[in-house]
Amino acid sequence: MTREKGFRISKEVLLYFFLSLGAISVAWPTIWMFLSVFKTTEEIMAVPPTFLPQTLNVQNFQDLFSRCPYFRSYLNSIIVSVLRVSFIVFTASICGYIFAKFKFPAKNALFILTLSTLMVPIQMEIIPLYLIIERLGWVNTYQGIIAPSVVYAFGIFLVRQYMQGLPSDYIDAARIDGLSEFGIYLKIAIPLMKPALSILIIITFLGAWGDLLWPLIVINSTEMRTIPLVLSALSAAGRTNYGLLLSGAALATIPTLVVFFLFQTQFVKTAALSGIK
Amino acid sequence: MSYFSTRFSGYNKKRLRFVYAILLPIMVWMFIFNIFPILYAFYLSLFQRGIMGIGAMKFVGFVNYGKALFNDEMFWFSFKNTLYYVSLICTIHLLLAFFVAMGLYKVTNRYRSLLLIFYFSPVVIGMVVGAVIFSYLYDPNVGLFNTILTFLGLPRLYYLTQPSIALPSLFIVNVWLYLGFDAVIFLAALQNIPQDLYNSARVDGANSWQRMVYITLPLMKPIALFLLITTFVGSFQIFSLVWMLTPDGGPLNSTTVLMLYIYRTAFQHYRINYACALTYIMFMITLAITIVQLKIGKSSWQY
Numbered sequence: 308m309t310r311e312k313g314f315r316i317s318k319e320v321l322l323y324f325f326l327s328l329g330a331i332s333v334a335w336p337t338i339w340m341f342l343s344v345f346k347t348t349e350e351i352m353a354v355p356p357t358f359l360p361q362t363l364n365v366q367n368f369q370d371l372f373s374r375c376p377y378f379r380s381y382l383n384s385i386i387v388s389v390l391r392v393s394f395i396v397f398t399a400s401i402c403g404y405i406f407a408k409f410k411f412p413a414k415n416a417l418f419i420l421t422l423s424t425l426m427v428p429i430q431m432e433i434i435p436l437y438l439i440i441e442r443l444g445w446v447n448t449y450q451g452i453i454a455p456s457v458v459y460a461f462g463i464f465l466v467r468q469y470m471q472g473l474p475s476d477y478i479d480a481a482r483i484d485g486l487s488e489f490g491i492y493l494k495i496a497i498p499l500m501k502p503a504l505s506i507l508i509i510i511t512f513l514g515a516w517g518d519l520l521w522p523l524i525v526i527n528s529t530e531m532r533t534i535p536l537v538l539s540a541l542s543a544a545g546r547t548n549y550g551l552l553l554s555g556a557a558l559a560t561i562p563t564l565v566v567f568f569l570f571q572t573q574f575v576k577t578a579a580l581s582g583i584k
Numbered sequence: 585m586s587y588f589s590t591r592f593s594g595y596n597k598k599r600l601r602f603v604y605a606i607l608l609p610i611m612v613w614m615f616i617f618n619i620f621p622i623l624y625a626f627y628l629s630l631f632q633r634g635i636m637g638i639g640a641m642k643f644v645g646f647v648n649y650g651k652a653l654f655n656d657e658m659f660w661f662s663f664k665n666t667l668y669y670v671s672l673i674c675t676i677h678l679l680l681a682f683f684v685a686m687g688l689y690k691v692t693n694r695y696r697s698l699l700l701i702f703y704f705s706p707v708v709i710g711m712v713v714g715a716v717i718f719s720y721l722y723d724p725n726v727g728l729f730n731t732i733l734t735f736l737g738l739p740r741l742y743y744l745t746q747p748s749i750a751l752p753s754l755f756i757v758n759v760w761l762y763l764g765f766d767a768v769i770f771l772a773a774l775q776n777i778p779q780d781l782y783n784s785a786r787v788d789g790a791n792s793w794q795r796m797v798y799i800t801l802p803l804m805k806p807i808a809l810f811l812l813i814t815t816f817v818g819s820f821q822i823f824s825l826v827w828m829l830t831p832d833g834g835p836l837n838s839t840t841v842l843m844l845y846i847y848r849t850a851f852q853h854y855r856i857n858y859a860c861a862l863t864y865i866m867f868m869i870t871l872a873i874t875i876v877q878l879k880i881g882k883s884s885w886q887y
Contacts, residue, residue, distance in 0.1 A: 323695075326687045330702035333760060336717045337709050339728065343720070352726050355735070398610050411595060411603045417611060424618040430821045430843055431867050434850050434860055435624035436617065458614040488602035517710035519824040520843075524851060535712040535824075542719055543831050549720050556716040560709055567708045 337560075344368075344554040351549050367550035368558075376530055377537060377555060384534040385562065387452050387522075388515040394457045395511045396504060402458075403466025403503075404496045408475060418467075424460045430520065437524050451525045452533070456515070462507045469503035470496070512566050516559075534559045629860035641857070648861035659862065661837060662845040663869075665751060666820060669841060672755045673819040674812060681763055682808075685770030703764030711761055715828035718757045719744075722829075744830055747838040754825050754839060766811060773807035774800070809881040813874055820870055823847065842866050 343351060344367055345360040371377050406418050436455055445451035481491045519535040526532055541552050629648055631641040652659050688696050706714055721728045722743035730740045743753040785795050823843040833840035850859035
């Protein structure tokens with residue numbers, strides 16, 4: 308009896324040990340980055356490496372802002388990400404609401420057409436998309452980056468599913484009170500679908516902020532670069548100045564960390580609900 | 585009575601006007617930027633142009649497809665690399681995620697939510713920043729991994745410049761990035777299994793191994809299949825990671841994956857039409873394997 312209990316406890320200890328070890332290994336690279344950005348070049352190159360930075364050195368950040376238009380790229384990334392998220396939230400919320408709560412001809416056909424875009428990943432479309440954007444004269448512009456991701460079929464699907472589960476009583480009541488259809492959408496539907504929208508905001512913001520492939524194709528001037536393009540250019544330029552590279556990467560995590568802490572509880576649920584990376 | 589009025593009877597006119605005023609422009613936009621490109625890519629793939637994309641387009645039918653399938657070693661090489669990468673992800677990565685989920689399932693709620701923050705953090709950090717961090721960790725001289733190896737008395741590894749381990753090194757970054765994410769999806773499915781099933785099995789004298797094999801695994805099949813397909817499709821299109829860590833395609837092209845090859849063909853060699861054909865072949869492969877996985881999944885559900 309005692310023997311079995313001893314066996315159980317050690318099994319449990321092992322479980323906690325390996326899970327914690329895994330958790331630390333996964334979190335470690337990020338922590339290592341934040342520790343390294345304050346190290347001097349000599350300290351980064353030192354073997355064996357130091358754990359904590361010896362001095363609180365900010366030279367890396369100064370270099371970052373003086374050597375490349377990092378600030379401008381940061382601004383570009385924020386503008387593009389905020390616009391992309393806003394457009395997607397608008398189109399997804401209003402289309403999802405319409406598909407869930409309205410009756411109109413060709414409704415099913417339009418919905419299926421919308422969903423069909425989900426089957427084809429954007430990677431498959433980049434070449435013809437580039438030709439279209441070039442024809443429109445949108446190369447090297449914000450609208451060039453944003454145009455393909457104004458309508459996000461998964462968002463429409465998400466909002467529609469969510470709205471279908473809600474009763475229409477509020478909407479009918481508002482109609483009797485004489486509110487316009489757009490007013491109903493704005494004042495009744497939007498507040499009702501807030502949980503679905505916060506999920507959508509998280510997914511699309513992370514996606515937009517880290518997007519590399521499409522901006523790589525549609526942007527070729529230095530001042531229009533977004534942050535992922537700057538990081539890829541910095542790392543391609545040479546793996547010698549890690550201080551510069553890591554400080555650029557560390558600053559790039561701030562907006563996503565802010566979103567993470569704002570929606571922390573919603574976050575894990577998002578993963579389970581959507582399964583979208 | 586006109587066709588129009590009978591067709592539209594039963595619909596509220598005011599609401600219809602609202603629906604179409606909103607939906608039409610959005611659908612037109614979606615058509616131009618999300619649907620038309622797919623058709624346009626197919627159209628382009630049937631033509632040919634002079635070297636460097638100069639000269640008039642000439643209709644050649646399926647010549648580009650034939651060239652890719654029968655006369656392009658680099659296509660098959662990058663296809664092989666992609667398959668290798670995908671198979672690592674779909675086996676080792678998903679199994680690891682499942683084990684982590686099983687572990688997380690067993691610990692107390694408070695500890696689980698603490699661990700989840702750790703496991704989930706790379707998703708917030710993102711692939712591009714993650715790649716930057718790993719380029720530092722992988723550095724042969726000052727990187728942490730080689731420091732540890734040297735400390736243990738083992739020889740150094742050249743993670744990104746040694747052909748045999750370059751692609752597995754990229755795979756490790758992917759594991760780091762999505763382990764927590766995939767584990768959370770498995771975990772949600774585990775938590776959805778009703779406790780009654782385990783309890784009655786326990787009454788019937790099933791040990792923990794039998795409970796695992798006869799209850800947990802069969803009930804996890806749908807979510808496992810879902811993850812297998814999304815992971816397959818997602819990792820088949822791997823580009824950012826390769827571009828960040830080995831933009832030149834790795835030593836001896838060992839990390840040249842399909843998407844990188846297509847990117848080069850289209851935007852560095854300007855063979856737009858040929859690249860469109862490659863894209864379509866890639867799309868067809870993805871679609872075919874997805875359908876096969878679905879079929880296998882369905883047939884093995886019937887027990």
